Amino acid sequence: xxxxxxxxxxxxxxxxxxxxxxxxxxxxxxxxxxxxxxxxxxxxxxxxxxxxxxxxxxxxxxxxxxxxxxxxxxxxxxxxxxxxxxxxxxxxxxxxxxxxxxxxxxxxxxxxxxxxxxxxxxxxxxxxxxxxxxxxxxxxxxxxxxxxxxxxxxxxxxxxxxxxxxxxxxxxxxxxxxxxxxxxxxxxxxxxxxxxxxxxxxxxxxxxxxxxxxxxxxxxxxxxxxxxxxxxxxxxxxxxxxxxxxxxxxxxxxxxxxxxxxxxxxxxxxxxxxxxxxxxxxxxxxxxxxxx
Numbered sequence: 001x002x003x004x005x006x007x008x009x010x011x012x013x014x015x016x017x018x019x020x021x022x023x024x025x026x027x028x029x030x031x032x033x034x035x036x037x038x039x040x041x042x043x044x045x046x047x048x049x050x051x052x053x054x055x056x057x058x059x060x061x062x063x064x065x066x067x068x069x070x071x072x073x074x075x076x077x078x079x080x081x082x083x084x085x086x087x088x089x090x091x092x093x094x095x096x097x098x099x100x101x102x103x104x105x106x107x108x109x110x111x112x113x114x115x116x117x118x119x120x121x122x123x124x125x126x127x128x129x130x131x132x133x134x135x136x137x138x139x140x141x142x143x144x145x146x147x148x149x150x151x152x153x154x155x156x157x158x159x160x161x162x163x164x165x166x167x168x169x170x171x172x173x174x175x176x177x178x179x180x181x182x183x184x185x186x187x188x189x190x191x192x193x194x195x196x197x198x199x200x201x202x203x204x205x206x207x208x209x210x211x212x213x214x215x216x217x218x219x220x221x222x223x224x225x226x227x228x229x230x231x232x233x234x235x236x237x238x239x240x241x242x243x244x245x246x247x248x249x250x251x252x253x254x255x256x257x258x259x260x261x262x263x264x265x266x267x268x269x270x271x272x273x274x275x276x277x278x279x280x281x282x283x284x285x286x287x288x289x290x291x292x
Contacts (some may be wrong), residue, residue: 009030019118032104033101033102034221036101036104036105036107037098037101038096038104038108039106039108040107040109040111041103041108041109041110042094042097042098042108043092043094045094045139046091046094046095046098047095047098047099048064048068048095049092051088051091051092051095052088053067055211055212056211057087057211058083058090058110058208058210058211059088059092059207059208059209059211060120060207060208060211063205063207064092064095064096064207066266067079067094067096068095068097068099068207070099070100070103070105071104072171073100073105073139073140073171073204075171075203076168076169076170076203077170077171077204077205078171078172078173078200078201078203078204078205079124079171079172079173079174079175079204079205079206079207080173080174080175080176080200080203080204080205080206080207081174081175081176081179081206081207081209082175082176082179082200082206082207082208082209083177083207083208083211084177084208084209084210084213085177085213086208086212086213087210087211087213088209089175089176089207089209089211090144090145090175092175092207092209093109093142093144093173093175094109095138096142096143096173097173099110099141100140105139105140106137106138106139106140107138107139107140107141107142108135108140108141108142109139109142110141110143110144111143111144111145112143112144112145112146112147112148112149112159113145113148113149113200113262114178115143115159115162116151116155116158117155117161118131119131119155119158119159119162120154120155120158122182123154123158128158128254132161132162132165135162135165135166136165136166136169136170138170139170139171140170140172140173141162141166141169141170141171141172141173142172142173142174143172143173143174143175144175144242145175145176145177146174146175146176146178146183146188147176147177147178147182147183148177149186150185150186150187150188150189151186151188152188153189154279156186156188156189156192157192159187160187160192160195160196162290163196163199164195164196165198167199167202168202172200174200178258180197180201183196183197188258225230238241
């Protein structure tokens with residue numbers, strides 16, 4: 001009987017096709033995730049597997065895990081991460097952006113200064129509408145480092161228009177090193193700042209990150225380890241400390257010397273010469289006593 005006519009193979013063939021279809025679906029989904037990550041233009045790919053929550057106790061870990069489910073993106077809500085430099089705001093934004101790509105949402109990542117510069121260039125080249133349309137099509141817009149560079153009046157108005165057009169139409173994630181009451185120093189207008197905050201904070205999840213700079217803490221630890229290593233290397237090798245806290249000489253680390261009797265010994269020559277010069281027993285040859 002041929003293999004194709006075998007009853008067992010006929011019964012197993014639909015299962016084989018189902019398995020092949022499942023593998024094709026998994027591979028297609030993997031390629032789609034890679035394509036969404038590539039189109040997001042992340043500066044680097046980071047997840048929360050490498051995030052040290054213990055280093056930032058002020059960060060609400062339960063809220064972060066809830067945001068990773070990406071339901072807030074489906075509801076077109078916003079997320080704002082506030083805190084000093086080095087507290088993990090960009091890492092958090094990258095982790096949430098990666099989770100969104102894995103969930104099937106389109107993401108665009110940019111810094112606030114780069115976005116304003118791109119908007120002003122598009123305005124000068126008469127392609128501002130095309131750029132705004134592209135920004136409105138992504139499900140999640142991530143604007144990082146808002147507050148480090150102040151904007152001109154034109155730049156502030158263009159950035160405000162981006163958030164205004166996405167209000168209740170798409171999700172946005174913003175990171176800033178400044179509290180809300182200092183945002184007017186970025187945009188240069190309290191009226192514009194108030195209107196922007198009114199739209200961003202209507203449906204918002206706020207992540208407060210007020211701990212010590214992670215980069216600074218890591219640098220301090222590295223310096224301490226380097227100082228400890230240098231101190232160990234400077235310590236003499238032929239000396240060690242016994243359990244009583246006193247220093248003793250390691251005889252095994254000292255070179256052999258030839259004493260006056262022709263016998264190899266680890267005792268220094270000064271020991272034998274002192275024995276020759278100062279005999280301990282009157283009338284006895286000093287050299288004989290030294291050799292003994």
